[in-house]
Every structure is written in structure tokens, then in C-alpha cells.
Amino acid sequence: MAAPLHDPLPFHWYAFFGILEPISVLAGSYYATFLPTKYYFELIPDPFLLSLKDASTPDHLEGISDNARMALGQLGSCYFLIMLNSALMFFAIRKFIRVSDPLATERVLRYLFVVLGVADWTHILLTLYLLPNGPPHGGLLTSHQPATVLDKLKLLLVPSNWNALLFGNIMITLILFLFRALWWAGVARGSPITALKKAKRGVQKAAKTT
Numbered sequence: 001m002a003a004p005l006h007d008p009l010p011f012h013w014y015a016f017f018g019i020l021e022p023i024s025v026l027a028g029s030y031y032a033t034f035l036p037t038k039y040y041f042e043l044i045p046d047p048f049l050l051s052l053k054d055a056s057t058p059d060h061l062e063g064i065s066d067n068a069r070m071a072l073g074q075l076g077s078c079y080f081l082i083m084l085n086s087a088l089m090f091f092a093i094r095k096f097i098r099v100s101d102p103l104a105t106e107r108v109l110r111y112l113f114v115v116l117g118v119a120d121w122t123h124i125l126l127t128l129y130l131l132p133n134g135p136p137h138g139g140l141l142t143s144h145q146p147a148t149v150l151d152k153l154k155l156l157l158v159p160s161n162w163n164a165l166l167f168g169n170i171m172i173t174l175i176l177f178l179f180r181a182l183w184w185a186g187v188a189r190g191s192p193i194t195a196l197k198k199a200k201r202g203v204q205k206a207a208k209t210t
Contacts, residue, residue: 006102006190007098008102008105008191008192009094009189010190013183016179017179017183018086018087018089018091019087021086021176022086022087024172025083026079026080026083028076028079029077029083030076032072032073032075032076032079033077033080034076036069036073037063037064039165040064040068041063042163042165044132044166045162045166047155047158048131048133048134048152049132049134049135050132050134089112093108093109102190103192103196105192106191106193107193109183113180113183116176116180117177117180117181120173120174120180121177123169124169124173124174124177127169127170128152128170131166132147132152133146133147133148133149133151133152134151135147
């Protein structure tokens with residue numbers, strides 16, 4: 001068992017990234033795959049839609065096109081892949097290399113969290129960019145004053161304009177990134193890389209004094 005001061009993946013971090021996060025991703029996979037109509041119409045909350053005509057939530061699968069249904073099925077498949085990758089990668093790292101080589105474990109995890117962190121921000125920024133600005137001023141599509149990005153920001157500042165899916169796509173993803181940043185900063189874990197650097201500095205300092 002890795003010494004606590006040199007353990008880059010103690011159980012609490014493993015439980016978060018290797019168990020809780022995969023479960024949340026699995027929920028998204030189920031939602032997109034088996035409830036595609038509900039998922040589709042909840043992607044954009046009603047206040048952000050261009051007109052009230054778009055704010056409809058049909059109860060049957062026929063409410064979306066075959067193209068949208070296939071895209072959501074493929075999205076669910078991608079979520080399932082991400083879930084398996086996270087669950088099995090963290091399990092394998094903790095079981096097979098964490099004890100025998102904590103230094104390699106931390107190095108591998110650093111690369112892994114860079115990849116996941118970039119994916120977090122790609123997801124957040126694309127969601128914000130593709131979110132409509134809301135209805136034109138006056139609520140008419142023929143209005144000469146279409147909504148702008150500033151209008152979108154104003155809508156985002158009102159909590160009641162959010163739904164569970166938008167919250168998950170932006171806020172939950174942001175929370176995941178913040179936890180990755182905390183791990184990267186060395187919070188609540190050991191750091192073999194830092195320990196190695198300190199040891200090298202100690203050796204160099206001792207060599208200079210002799």
C-alpha cells in the first residue's frame with residue numbers, strides 16, 4: 001500500500017473520479033439514449049428559445065426527427081464510453097500501478113486530468129455558445145431588435161431560467177473541473193513528484209555544503 005504522504009490517488013479522490021463521476025455520466029447516457037425526446041426538448045430552457053412556439057415538450061418519440069434521435073443515441077453511446085473509460089482507468093491505475101510506482105501514477109493522472117479538463121471547458125463553452133440569445137425584444141421574430149449575447153447573459157443570471165439539463169451541462173461540469181484543479185494543486189493527496197523534487201534539492205544543498 002502506498003504511503004499516505006506519497007499516495008497520489010487516495011480513496012476519497014478515487015471514489016470521486018472513479019465512482020461518483022462515472023455514475024453521473026451513466027445517468028446522462030441513459031437519459032440521452034432512452035429518453036431522447038425529453039432530453040432533446042430540455043437541452044434549451046424555454047426562456048432562451050427564439051419564440052414561444054418552440055417551447056413545446058411532446059410526450060412521444062415522434063416529437064423529434066430521426067436525425068435527432070440518431071444523434072442523441074450516438075451521444076448516449078459517447079457518454080457510455082466516457083463512463084467506462086473513467087471507471088476502468090481509475091480502477092486500473094489504483095489497483096495496478098499506484099502501489100508499485102506512485103511516481104508514475106501521479107504522472108499518468110496529470111495527463112489524464114489535462115485531457116478531462118480540456119473536455120470540461122470545451123463542453124461548457126460550446127453549451128454557452130450554442131445556447132440561443134433568447135426571443136427578440138418584444139417577443140416577435142420580425143422585431144428589428146434581435147436578442148444579443150448580452151441578453152443571453154442576463155437570462156443566465158436568473159436561476160429560474162435554468163433547468164436540470166442546463167445546470168448539469170454547465171455547473172456540474174464546472175464543479176468537476178474545479179475538483180480536477182484541486183487534485184492538480186495537490187490538495188488532500190500525496191505528491192511523489194514534489195517529494196522527489198525536494199529530495200533532489202536536499203541532495204544538491206548537501207553537496208554544496210560539503
